Amino acid sequence: MSPTERARDRRLLLELSRINNDYGLLQRQAMRDLARARNELTEARSVLGAVAHDLRTPLQAVVGFAEFLLDEDLDPEQRELAERIAQAGKMMTELTEDLLGTLTTREAALSVVPLDLAALVTEIVSSYNLLAARSGAHALVEASVPSALQVEGDPTRLRRAFENLITNAIKFSPRESTVHVTLVRHGDEAELTVTDVGPGIDPSEHVAVFEPFHRSPGSDAVPGVGLGLPIVKQIVEQHHGTVTVDSRLGAGARFAVRLPLRHA
Known part of the structure; x- marks a missing residue:
């Protein structure tokens, strides 16, 4: 090997060593930044959770007092103001619960037990229709469920998931319409579907609707x-x-949840 070639190789080795050192520094800096970001995210979630939790009590008081006023003998203007207060309070309560749900669902462990999915869905639908009958809600829920369908699951979490789907369908449904809930068996899975006749969702939005804080075009008039x-x-x-969601604009939406059956 000539002196020129040896000098070239030394330069290459020095350059590779420098690049390797720079890469190591960047990697260590990235790890420090990631650890700091995780700590900041944890602190932010903790503060956000505490604020949302503390909002519960005053919001419940606002709604309670507004509903108390609605039971009184009010003139039309007073009743309209009380109804607006109650509606705004309920909307804020729902948003607070959604925020808390996002934080706790991500972090808390599941309490898994054998669960009759058919019984849970039947109970949820009955509750919605009872409330609808009392409050004059604009959409009823019609269900078709088998006698029993067993899964391994957390009853509280699954109830929240199903209620979110049904509530969402009701929000986007026109007055005097019906939200259809079905529960069937597909091989080793149970499938729950919630179908509405609302404005529908463009296929380009089918993935994005499951991302936090995403609002599809045309949903501005719906609270959330x-x-x-x-x-x-x-x-x-x-x-x-x-x-998953199956929908197109102007044709309603059909959300389908599939869960493994207990014996599977």
């Missing part, structure tokens, strides 16, 4: 911040299941 469906996705995936 875009956390209901992401919570559904989190809960279903924690149960080793899937959730």
Whole structure:
């Protein structure tokens, strides 16, 4: 090897050593930045959770007092103001619960037990229709469920997921319409579907609707911040299941949740 070649090789080795050192420095800096970001995210979630939790009590008081006023003998103007206060309070309460649900669903462990999915869905639908009958809600829920369908699941989490789907369908449904809920068996899976006759969702939005804080075009008139469906996705995936949407603009939406059956 000539002196020129040896000098060239030394330069290459020095350059490779420098690049390797720079890479090591960048990697260590990235790890420090990632650790700091994780700590900041944990602190932010903790503060956000505490604030949302503390908002519960005053919001419940606002709603309670407004409903108390609605039971009184009010003139039309006073009644309209009380109804607006109650409606705004309920909306804020729902947003607070969605925020808390997002935080707790991600972090808390599941309490898994053998669960009769058919009984749970029947109970949820009955509750919605009872409330609808009392409050004059604009959509009823019609269900078709088998006598029994067993899964391994957390009853509280799955109830929240199903309620989010049904509530979402009701919000986007026109007056005097019906939200259809079905539960069937597909091989080793149970499939719950919630179908409405609302404005529908463009196929380009089918993935994005499950992302936190996403609001599809045309949904501005419906209360919410875009956390209901992401919570559904989190809960279903924690149960080793899937959730999908089948919809197009002007043709309603059909959300389907599939969960593994207990024996499977």
